[in-house]
Amino acid sequence: MTAPHDTTTAKYWKSPAARAGLREEPPLPGVNRRGFLEAAGFATSLVALGGCQRAPTTIVPALTNDTDNVRPGRARSFATTCGGCAAGCGMLATVRDGRPLKMEGMPEHPLSRGGLCAVGQAQVMELYDQERLRGPLAAGKAATWSEVDARIAAALAKIPASGAVRVVTTSTSSPTLRRAIAAFLKRFPDGRHVEADSVSVSAILDAHAATHGARRLPRYRFDKANVIVSFGADFLGTWISPVEFAAAWKSGRALPHREVVHEHGAEAGGAADASNAHAPAKTGRTDAAMSHHVQFESRMTLTGSNADVRHRLHPGEMGLVLSHLLHRVARLAGESGSPTPLASPSISAAVLDALASRLWENRGKALVVCGANDVPTQTLVNHLSQLLDAYGNTLDVDRPSQQLRGDDRETEALAEELASGKVAALFVADIDLVHDFPGGEAIAKDLSRVPLVVSLATRMDDTSAASRFVCPDEHPLASWGDAEPIAGLFSLRQPMMQPLGNARSAIESFAAWSGSGGTVLSLVRATWKEVAFPRQAKETDFTRFWDRAVHDGFVEVDADIEKLAYRGFDPQYVAAAATGKGVAVVLHPQIAIPSSRHAHNPWLQELPDPITKITWDNCVTLSPRLARELGVADNDVVSLKIGDGVVLELPAFIQPGQHDDVAAIALGYGVRGTDRFARVGPQWLEGRSTVGVNGLVGVNAAPLLRFGGGVVQYVRDNVQIAKTGRRHTLATTQLHDHIEVPANVAPPGSKPRDIVQETTLDEYHQNPAAGAPHAHHAAEGELWPDDHPYNGHRWGMAIDLNACSGCSACLIACQAENNVPVVGRDEVARHREMHWIRIDRYYTGDDDDPAVVHQPMMCQHCANAPCETVCPVLATVHSSEGLNQQVYNRCVGTRYCANNCPYKVRRFNWFDYVHDDALANLALNPDVTVRMRGIMEKCSLCVKRIQEGKIEARRLGIPLADGAIRTACQQSCPTNAIVFGDVNDADSAIARAMSDARRYSVLEELNVRPSIGYLRKVRNATREEGDV
């Protein structure tokens, strides 16, 4: 990596010494975080002050000198590694005035390739969280580190030689942390590091142990696959490493730029005109490479919603269908070995035949993934992958994933050990055993019998509450750390600010308890020197190696891992069908709240689930038919009962596309402490609380989990569902799901609205403009062609619906960038969410088994904007660069503009939204205002970034380069679905996108001439298969 990072704001810093104010090298004695916060304070006072009277405000300059690196008001980006989940994506943190503000993806990072998911971006909210523990606790009381360390040491000293010492963490790929834990455990004869994942893929590793001889999680290469078959794996949403997979998945489906083929050479008009000369040849048929994605799943996942072909499948039948598929492929491969008569599956033989031959034809380029945490099923997948020559091609086991390595057997064993009282000391880091694991309540009881329980949780979770000592880990944004998500990919984490309290990195804590001590920086450096540095030959000097790592954020070195050998084709087919098992309940992670760790994040809680569009709650989703049979409607509270007596009461939500014998519940809700959100929204006469009857946000579904077959079972059969008669309103951001209007009010002969346009790959090959419902209107003349010429820049955006997976990372990017307030459940239920960008999710076709499309929707910046005409006070007008500007100062709040917006993208400040948490306010972007009540707001196309880009280019005396300005949503998008730029710049990516044959405007017939173009979705399936 040699090219300097070029972002809109700044270069990364080169060495830690050059940067002032961090914990390691305080530049001036006595500079503490207060100095920085006060320095930062002057930016917020700008926002807070107003009115006509002049109350004196103060400007408090930083105490330290203005070094070359810190300029008040200038933001700079630093490379680091995301700590949001175990995936370890590369991240750029934008830091201004000593505080990290905005998390963005790192384009050069080999895993995430520039994207960053919603969770990763929302970390700032967790950093600036009032309730994050900021100092050690002993027996619930604040203590000092030396005191706590001494007491822990004393307790450890009392452990007999036979005493079991267990360190439980979530999967961690951090070499330093693993070393620190190992060093700590070395002292104890029976010391073990247990990795436990709240959502486990243990079965995949176990299956590889069976077929390849080692517990190993392959790295899935979706970018190398021509055919992707997923059995319930939500790899675009929550499975293992969604950002990495989404980027790779998209790169296997990217369509080349093609323009409309005109018979008479007529132009498509508008923005297309200028760029035609520079465009590649206008071609007829091209064989655009696009992978074929088939999804078998029981519930509607984000991945399923993006599949070319989707089949509903009972979770209990997955093994059977896989067996059939494997059997067919084996026959094609000439492998014998299908002696077992198999039950016939619900998927038709023709479908399986076609799929098998498609897979076989694409062997070496086929990828079969399975989300089931079931060893026999995963073993079948491994055999199938072997037959399809996937290992070494679409599956990488030589540089495997280390992102998830949890072993459910060990977790189960730990639970048993706890129950038997064998454990003498337990250290729990980054995982909530009590809340997230089977038998959590029993674990809570057992914990009280363990002589020493130390929790390293960052907040008071159920496990911490049952621990004697809480030694909070520092937030990933405020401490050093590292990760090795893929064997040989060392990713560094560096602090972005001075710690806000007295928390201590887990690395440092374990080092302290093992007696070796050391600061986290010295420990990380030591690890890198001893582990990473020797595995590469590029740099010979460790300091240079280290500096490069700090600058780049990651280093690629040799993987130090043994090769695997396939043990031979010997499948144990799953013969049984799923019949007779009644309704199964499927427990799954939610995209917004992938684990209970993030339940305290208001941004994520208010992030609508990409499929259900529900915020602030989990629920039990039922298929329309099952709901009909049970007589359940949306928002009815139902009770779920499984034979062994667990009863759960949750509101129901009808989810089209779900299997009829499945009820699905999201994990990670009902978390201790979420009662804090009871009053998160505006408080008024009819305002309702954000929390449910249990006083928490959502209900914890983990009590339904069980150990079985050596794994945690996320599917439970024979669940009894009954109505309770109570209702609980689920706050959804979308009321009408279908692209067609309701049948009772549909005009006779009406067709679905062509808001989202799509076509099939075959049709696209015939005609790149296939799927357009009518001829382009844009070419028709303007009424006043000379009045508004747009001679300078003209900003535009194109959104590739074929790339957009609906993951909603852009929502959080926008929220962080533009200070979008959190409004709470009641306000969302009243359809008053404030997100500037939303993702419209439409169902098409059959209600029970629909196809799904996702469409990001934000202000379209129409050239003939209906909103502008109606504003009486000129509060929304058009800029000379084609932006629809919203001027908060001038807005009097008639809401006429919002009414007249055909896209309904304007958001009104119904109340003064809460901004009284001074700490949380540190996450506010000082370069964008915080709007008061009574003001309309909406997407500004990140005009702050546009201004910044223009001013910087002018300052440096260079022309504004294409791509120098990136909007927040564009930056974050894992699939690069969003292109932004100057349409008047004929060489720009946006001009090319705007002239693409797939490009269309939503509601083109209104002739409002949006500046946002959409690129038509293409499904690699026939119309029959894909429900197009």
Next chain:
Amino acid sequence: MSSPHHEPSSALYPPEPPLIAGHKSLGDVTREICQPLEGRPTRLWWIGFIVAASALLLGVVSVTYQIATGIGVWGLNKTVGWGFDITNFVFWVGIGHAGTLISAVLFLFRQKWRTSVNRAAEAMTLFAVMCAGIFPLIHMGRPWLAYWFAPYPNLRGPLWINFKSPLVWDFFAISTYFLVSALFWYFGLIPDLATIRDRNRRGLRTKICRALSLGWNGSARTWHRYETVYLLLAGLATPLVFSVHTIVSMDFATSVIPGWHTTIFPPYFVAGAIFSGLAMVLTLMLVARKTMRLEHYITARHVDTMCKLMLSMGCVVGLAYGTEFFIAFYSGNPYEQFVFLNRAAGPFAPAYWTMVICNVVIPQVLWLKPVRSNFAAVFVVSIFVNIGMWFERFVIIVTSLHRDYLPSSWATYFPTIIEVATLIGSFGLFFTCFLLFCRFVPVIAMAEVKGVLHAPGHRSDVAQKGEAA
């Protein structure tokens, strides 16, 4: 010298009941109309006043709460940005139309029967426009900045206003309408104020009347100019009446929202406004007639004529409903078709059918003479029309907004108690003002009634002139 109750002498003029019944002399008119102002208020008045003032108080409290807390206390949302607020606005503007219509338009058409009702109708106009004017003000997110609607020189560049916005047109139309209506009303009131002034020699009332009557002495030269200017005002007010609701309708007609974007709106709104205004005038007149003992001034003939007018307007409104549906069907525009089907069968269907039944079906009973002459029945019909016209505006505003182009953004709307209280409060304001008006201002234009006392059919004038010649 002819009697005031002159029988028409020619067959050309079929016998008509007199405009003013009860053989009144000029002095009777003065006395009977001034009496309610000079005596103590009746118990009925007090009851009405207390009820109205309580409603007003409720409204004041709810509006204060709303302004202090935010528009969020209404049930609006990102999709339905206007609900009760603009519904009430259009409703009250509509009510405010009959007054000026009766005063000005009927004056131009020389409809002498207007004299008994024009004063009250004009007052009603003023109060209704006041009620209407409050809603655009409080519906703003930042009502304290409402003065930004006016184009005044400022230190912002200067930054003017958007003269292309229908809301600016509205601002000009409503304020002009209010000012001109107030002027028209006051101008017509001057001679009557002089009458009150001259009846008493003492008291605060006399002092106020002396100041406000501007030294009116009934001189023929003044009357001569006064009549001309009154005619001019009527001539100006007539197109003004039509312009106001035309402009109000443009708030919707110039938008892009299906169900709003339609050229039928100006005439449709004007007809609807007159319809609702007449209904409210009828409601009030029937009440005032009973409670203020004005049976001789507001006669069956007045009510009958008003009923006929109302019936015809109801038919126009019904025609508009039908035309809208037909054009939606005929246009082939799926969005437009959907909006109308959604009105009739969607979530707000009850509101739609309430509107149709109240505005189109029920007024048809007015074809029957017995109904028109049964004041109780007419009263009930007028109440239904008032309800129906409120729902018409609700239907237009809310059903069009709640489901427009992108199904993803479809939403519902349900009013909060604050909105309901504000609506009640606006009625409170209206009736409080009206009751105060009944107490302090002659409810019937004495000078005008005196002018027609001698002229049932006005044959006497002609006859006299002929004799004199």
Next chain:
Amino acid sequence: MRQPYLTTALVVGLLFGGVLLAGSALRLRLPGNHQGYAPEQPIAFSHRLHADELQIHCQYCHSAAGESRHAGIPSGEACMRCHKFVTAPFGAMQTEAQAADAEKRKPRTIVSDELRKLYDAMGLDDNLEPSATQKPRPIPWVRVHNLPDFVYFDHRAHVNAGVTCQHCHGPVESMQTVEQFSTLSMGWCVNCHRDAAANGIQGKAVSPSLDCAACHY
């Protein structure tokens, strides 16, 4: 009978004139216009002394003006670049130096009252050594130039376009206490932008934007 009209006209005219006169006499301004605001600062820093007499360039202290949205208030450390040595007015220091010369001793450190405040803030004792008791703390300067809500001003864009500091801030180099020179009203901004678009800045053609979003976002 003309008197009433005459009287009315006269009264109205007098009232109007009175308001105008009173307005200008009392320097009444429209709400929000803080022209002339000159708050007392925690340290009586004199721009006249530093910028005029000593000819220190504005951006020596306000060093971020060319690179950042904010011009930046200098940190205490920036002051210390000079005031490590200059601890009191020149005259006083000279007198002490002469006295010390005369008495053949090392000159004592003379600290003026205002600079004492700076050293206090920096946590320095009488000999300008880090104090054991006093921790450094930033100096809470009072903001003079304050824009209304929802407005951004970028120093960088203006400084690099060639707008002089004095253009907006007025003759700061002549001010003992800094006061707000311009109205900072929107019209003031807009008219300057219009003027610059037509006439350029110091003969250089520039393209100042009149778009709302140039400042409002």
Next chain:
Amino acid sequence: MSERTILASFADEHDALDVVRTLRAAGYRVRDVYSPHAIHGMDEALGLRPTRLTWVCFVCGAVGLFAALWLQNWANAIDWPINVGGKPWNSLPAEAPVAFEMLVLLAAFGSVLACLAVCRLYPGKRVAAAARVTDDRYAVAVDASPALPRGELRRLLSEKGAVEIVEQLSAVEEGR
């Protein structure tokens, strides 16, 4: 002008109208007639010329119209042209509503204020209106200068139905 006037009151408008015609035919100067309501034909009988207030109305209306058109054009197209919804800077149709409203507003207020001015009506004006002319009497004020035969006049008035005849020396204002 202080002169002697005979004020004759009538109970019926037609009597008043009749007597005015008769008196004027007989060469008497009828100063004014006071009535509780406008009497049809009285302007003719008194020989009043049509008022020119209509022209005031027209001029005010024209001023309102053109001022509004000018303001809108100047503000939106010349002083600070701002792109609103891609519409042209100045478009007459969009300016029509405001221009019309301003026309009506200025015309209405202009003519009323002008009328009050020419009629010398203003707040606080003290009048000595003839008795009951704002109630139920019609009063005819006849110039009773000594040159004219007063007895004859009184007789004529009684004959025509005057219910009351008063002679007074008063300041009589005369309209233009």
